[in-house]
Every structure is written in structure tokens, then in C-alpha cells.
Amino acid sequence: MKKKPEIEINASTEEKIKEAARVVFTRKGYAGTRTRDIAEESGFNLALINYYFRSKEKLFDIIMVEHLQLFIHSVMGIVNEKDTTLQRKIELLVSHYIDMLVKNPNIPLFVLNEINADPKKLVEKIGVEGLDRKELVISKQWAAFAKANKVTVNPIHIMMNVVALIIFPFVGSPVIRNRTGISMGQFNALMEERKKLIPVWVNAMLVSK
Amino acid sequence: MKKKPEIEINASTEEKIKEAARVVFTRKGYAGTRTRDIAEESGFNLALINYYFRSKEKLFDIIMVEHLQLFIHSVMGIVNEKDTTLQRKIELLVSHYIDMLVKNPNIPLFVLNEINADPKKLVEKIGVEGLDRKELVISKQWAAFAKANKVTVNPIHIMMNVVALIIFPFVGSPVIRNRTGISMGQFNALMEERKKLIPVWVNAMLVSK
DNA sequence: CAACATTTTAATCATTTGATTAAATAACTT
DNA sequence: AAGTTATTTAATCAAATGATTAAAATGTTG
Numbered sequence: 001m002k003k004k005p006e007i008e009i010n011a012s013t014e015e016k017i018k019e020a021a022r023v024v025f026t027r028k029g030y031a032g033t034r035t036r037d038i039a040e041e042s043g044f045n046l047a048l049i050n051y052y053f054r055s056k057e058k059l060f061d062i063i064m065v066e067h068l069q070l071f072i073h074s075v076m077g078i079v080n081e082k083d084t085t086l087q088r089k090i091e092l093l094v095s096h097y098i099d100m101l102v103k104n105p106n107i108p109l110f111v112l113n114e115i116n117a118d119p120k121k122l123v124e125k126i127g128v129e130g131l132d133r134k135e136l137v138i139s140k141q142w143a144a145f146a147k148a149n150k151v152t153v154n155p156i157h158i159m160m161n162v163v164a165l166i167i168f169p170f171v172g173s174p175v176i177r178n179r180t181g182i183s184m185g186q187f188n189a190l191m192e193e194r195k196k197l198i199p200v201w202v203n204a205m206l207v208s209k
Numbered sequence: 210m211k212k213k214p215e216i217e218i219n220a221s222t223e224e225k226i227k228e229a230a231r232v233v234f235t236r237k238g239y240a241g242t243r244t245r246d247i248a249e250e251s252g253f254n255l256a257l258i259n260y261y262f263r264s265k266e267k268l269f270d271i272i273m274v275e276h277l278q279l280f281i282h283s284v285m286g287i288v289n290e291k292d293t294t295l296q297r298k299i300e301l302l303v304s305h306y307i308d309m310l311v312k313n314p315n316i317p318l319f320v321l322n323e324i325n326a327d328p329k330k331l332v333e334k335i336g337v338e339g340l341d342r343k344e345l346v347i348s349k350q351w352a353a354f355a356k357a358n359k360v361t362v363n364p365i366h367i368m369m370n371v372v373a374l375i376i377f378p379f380v381g382s383p384v385i386r387n388r389t390g391i392s393m394g395q396f397n398a399l400m401e402e403r404k405k406l407i408p409v410w411v412n413a414m415l416v417s418k
Numbered sequence: 419c420a421a422c423a424t425t426t427t428a429a430t431c432a433t434t435t436g437a438t439t440a441a442a443t444a445a446c447t448t
Numbered sequence: 449a450a451g452t453t454a455t456t457t458a459a460t461c462a463a464a465t466g467a468t469t470a471a472a473a474t475g476t477t478g
Contacts, residue, residue, distance in 0.1 A: 013455080028240070028326070029238065030241075032238075032241075034436085044456080044457095045458080047438080047457065048455085051456080056437090112380055115384055116383055119383040123387055157403065160377065160378050161374060165373055167377065168369065168372065168376065168377045169369050171321055171380065172321060172373075172376075174325055175321070176369060180342075182365070197366060201414045204410075204417035205414070208410060222425080222426090243465065243466090244465070245465075253426080256426080256427065256468080256469090257425085260426080263467095265466065
């Protein structure tokens with residue numbers, strides 16, 4: 001027989017192709033990516049891509065699911081902690097996501113795009129349909145906080161705002177950099193500042209009337 | 210000779226094709242759009258598209274420039290008013306943009322995408338390189354406001370935040386709707402609320418320390 | 419209506435692109 | 449080393465796609 005293949009054919013080559021696919025797909029999107037681009041980026045022959053992943057779409061799905069999981073799984077850990085306050089969770093989420101986005105600034109636009117292209121296709125692939133938002137620890141914390149502080153605003157607004165303040169600068173980065181003339185380094189420095197600023201802003205929103 | 214052609218060949222057909230192109234490009238992006246999709250959407254033959262616009266790219270450029278101008282020109286009017294306060298300008302911008310986005314919810318993702326695909330190509334096409342931000346009325350108003358209220362935060366943050374709070378919900382709409390389960394109608398109602406909320410939130414940010 | 423210009427179409431090209439195949443090379447096992 | 453399996457490649461296919469062409473249909477003018 002053979003030793004162990006079966007599952008892991010050759011982690012090295014396969015991973016190189018995936019990495020190349022990640023780069024190209026994330027930069028150009030599904031429709032904008034040619035299988036040949038991935039071949040070139042990976043340094044391997046075109047047929048290799050199909051040998052390992054059967055089709056462009058299958059490879060894409062793998063990359064996409066990994067991105068989404070990176071996005072979602074980590075958040076669940078924070079959001080469902082029992083002994084972390086609502087405010088502290090926001091601080092953690094902001095800091096955690098900005099760190100991640102500074103390293104992978106193209107992910108948000110890519111993900112938003114492809115979700116937009118086929119909303120239902122992707123939701124099922126990440127296994128989050130099953131969770132009831134109302135059961136999340138953070139939901140209960142919000143309810144308690146809202147009651148105690150007489151906050152009447154729809155929590156969806158707050159959710160949108162937190163996510164918007166974190167993600168939007170990365171999505172709009174080319175426009176922002178062009179309009180303001182700041183460098184990539186300066187941009188990242190601003191993002192670093194936002195780790196502290198966003199929680200303060202969100203707090204200010206909550207107490208504003 | 211001929212009557213007046215030269216410039217306006219046939220506004221009706223040409224405009225129908227442009228409208229179809231607008232719809233398809235905005236929904237699927239440049240790479241995701243087939244010239245045949247536009248033909249089908251417009252109801253005309255494929256060759257007509259090339260007859261009127263020579264190529265897919267030329268047609269795309271026209272649509273894109275129109276979108277960007279819709280986005281930018283209107284803002285300039287508001288931003289450069291002499292007799293409107295900073296706070297009032299924010300109210301006007303928010304209200305104006307949300308109205309526009311409720312009608313054209315796909316524009317932001319489309320524009321962000323294509324700018325990302327080729328940042329320099331688009332900037333030149335809208336004729337905004339020439340304007341000096343420091344000379345804008347709103348910039349001076351900001352400087353005065355910041356001094357009077359001892360606001361030290363980089364105004365780029367505030368700019369990003371205002372734009373983020375306005376635009377992000379539309380970019381993230383599929384995710385938001387999926388996660389929260391709200392309908393399109395409820396979503397639009399929330400956007401309507403935001404016209405009043407965002408200025409309040411921005412104000413709260415400015416006075417927060 | 420005749421002559422001409424404009425508008426629209428069907429048919430066709432040449433590339434691009436996702437995918438397959440068959441064969442060559444490398445790696446591993448005994 | 450021989451035999452077997454895994455990996456990689458060059459060559460090729462079929463469908464999709466942007467674009468062109470030549471001709472038909474429609475409209476306009478004198």
C-alpha cells in the first residue's frame with residue numbers, strides 16, 4: 001500500500017497553490033481571477049491547480065470558507081465570554097480585528113463582494129445559521145445595559161456602527177489614501193490609534209441622546 | 210448632409226443600453242459582466258452595444274464616471290457653502306447620501322471595488338485632483354471648531370467615521386440582513402433613522418475625550 | 419417615391435479561459 | 449534496482465467571450 005497519502009497528498013505544493021489562490025482571489029475577486037493567474041502566482045503549471053482542486057470554484061470555496069472562518073470564529077470566542085464586560089468585549093473585538101486587518105487589508109472588500117454576489121451560497125458554508133443570536137452572552141449583556149442606561153436605540157445600529165468603524169477604513173483605503181495623501185505607514189498608524197478611539201466613540205454614542 | 214446626428218445619434222436606444230449597463234455592471238462588477246448580459250438586459254442585439262460604445266471598457270468607463278460624479282459633485286456643493294455650519298453640513302451630507310443610497314444601494318460596493326482594482330485610473334477621470342483640501346470652506350470650519358473645542362483627534366478619523374457610518378450599512382447589507390433577519394423594508398427604515406442618529410453620534414464623538 | 423443616411427441584426431472571428439488527457443519525471447517501497 | 453505510486457508537465461479541447469462585418473430594415477430628405 002502507501003504510507004499516509006490518502007488525505008494529505010503533499011502539504012507543501014498544495015499549500016503553495018492555496019496561498020497563491022488566496023493572494024489572487026483576494027485581490028481580483030472570483031470573476032476577475034483567471035486560473036492561469038493562480039498558476040503563475042504559484043509558480044506551478046496550470047494543470048496542477050485542477051489536479052489538486054478539481055476546479056476553480058472548488059478552490060475558491062476553500063479560500064472563502066477559510067477567510068470567513070477567520071472572520072467569524074474568533075469573534076464568537078470573545079462575544080460569548082461570561083466574565084467579560086460589554087465594554088471590554090468591544091475593546092477586544094476592535095483591537096483583535098484591526099490587528100487582523102492591518103495584516104490582511106484586502107479581505108473585507110473581497111468577502112463583502114462575494115457575499116453580495118451570492119448571499120445564500122456562503123452563509124451555509126460557515127456553519128453559523130444554527131446559532132440563535134438571542135442566546136449569545138453579549139445579547140443578554142446588551143439587554144441589561146440598555147435597560148440600566150435607558151438606551152432605546154436599536155442594537156442593530158450599534159452593531160453596524162462598531163463593524164463600520166472597524167472595517168470601513170480598510171475597504172475605503174485606496175480612496176482615503178488618495179484623498180488625504182497619507183502613506184501606507186501613516187494609514188496603519190491611524191488604524192493603530194483607532195484601537196483606542198473606537199471604544200471611546202462607541203461609548204459616547206451609547207450615552208448620547 | 211444630415212440633420213444633427215454628429216453628437217446625439219439616438220438618445221433613446223443609447224440611453225437604454227447605458228441604463229442596462231448601469232444595472233448589470235453595478236450588480237456584477239466589470240469582470241463579472243458579459244457584454245451579452247448587457248445586450249440581454251437592454252433587449253438589444255449584442256453588436257449594438259459595440260456599435261454605440263466601441264467596447265465594453267469604454268461603456269464601463271462612462272458608467273463609472275457618472276457614478277463617481279454623482280458621488281462627488283453633490284458633496285462639493287454642500288461642503289463649500291459659506292453660510293452653513295459644520296454641524297449642519299454633516300446633517301445635510303448624511304441625509305443627502307442616505308437618500309441616494311436607499312435608491313442605489315449597490316453603488317458603494319461597485320465603486321469601492323473598481324477603485325480598488327485600479328486606483329489611479331479612476332481618480333483622473335473625475336476631475337478632483339486639482340482641488341486643494343485645505344482651501345475648502347469646511348476645512349477652515351473644522352480648524353476653527355477644533356481649536357475652540359480643543360479637539361485633538363486627527364480629522365481624517367472623523368471623515369472616515371462619517372463616511373463609514375453612512376456607507377457601510379449598504380455595503381454590508383446582505384450580511385446584516387442575513388444575520389439579523391430583517392426585511393428590506395425594515396432595513397430602509399433603519400437607514401431613515403440614521404439620518405437623525407449619525408449627526409448626533411458624530412457630535413458625541415467630537416466632545417468625547 | 420427615389421436616394422441616402424441611420425439603426426439594427428445575424429453570422430462569424432479570434433482570443434481567452436476552465437478543464438482534461440496522456441505522458442514524463444520524481445519519490446517511495448520492498 | 450525494479451516496481452509501484454505520487455507528482456508535474458506539455459499539449460489540446462470545448463465553451464465562453466469581446467469584437468467585427470456585411471447586409472437588412474427603418475427612417476429622412478429632396
